[in-house]
Amino acid sequence: MGLLEKVEAAHLKSDRPQLRPGQTVEVSVRVIEGDKERQQKFRGEIINVRGGGLRKTFTVRKISEGVGVERTFPLHGPSVAEVKVIKHSKVRRAKLFYLRRKTGKSARLTEKKTVETKPAT
């Protein structure tokens, strides 16, 4: 392990799942209002995963009241309280930006019933 990875390792969150494009996830986001803190859920499909280590981010897209909304989260950022994987979908590319041009039925992904899990490294 290089020195850079060692520095990052101390800040990595161990409770984060393996994220892949096409997964449907529910992200609990910490929201601070005044002096109160609450959690907001953001549920949608992962269309982009980029970066590595502490710099890994993922983009979640959902359709909210007919409008497409995307948010990019740092996977190991403290503003992300929890990431829950709800569904896996059959996906043939790493970036699902084509979904932005699709609406309604054609914007759906087919669910993958069996999921092969990568052995922990």
Next chain:
Amino acid sequence: MMGLIGRKVGMTQIFDEKGEAIPVTVIEAGPCTVSEVRSAERNGYQAIQLGFGTNLESRFSRPVLGQFKKRNLPPARHLREFRVADLAGVEPGQTLTVAMFEKGTHVDVRGVTKGRGFAGVVKRHKFVAGHASHGPTAGKQPGSIGSSAYPSRVLKGKRLPGRMGGVNLRIKNLEVIGVNPEQNVLLVRGAVPGPTNGIVFVEKREA
């Protein structure tokens, strides 16, 4: 100024209490051995010479090796003097580590910038580039470099293309984000001159 010799490891980010990402450069700084002390009486100026890194003994010339042998020190790959105001308590053979830096304080970092070769005027002097299309005279050209009849020459200091990079650069007042003496690691906010694995000099700022 008291300092250390180090190696630039690379950049990453760290999250602060507010959850904001801080861009940091990871520097493997020290441990450095004091290989020589220059005093005002003997040398006319006050400085400490620090050594960093190792190398095969066969890589050193005999005169250089002799300098280390004299003090019974392991030969160091990189040597550099740091001017210090106070020589008290500094002796040859002593080891300095990152523990001398404190989180929250500020340091200067010096290094040689990446060489950029013969660079154009847009990269070298931040000229604004013209449009890429729509006919002639566009793109990254410098444009007119002066008037004709008077002064009939190009003024001295006119910013033109040329060699860029590969020069000494000191970045002042970088905040120390983290110190880890076990790994000899220093985290500093922002960027630092030079390539990854380049040698940098970290200096304490005088209060």
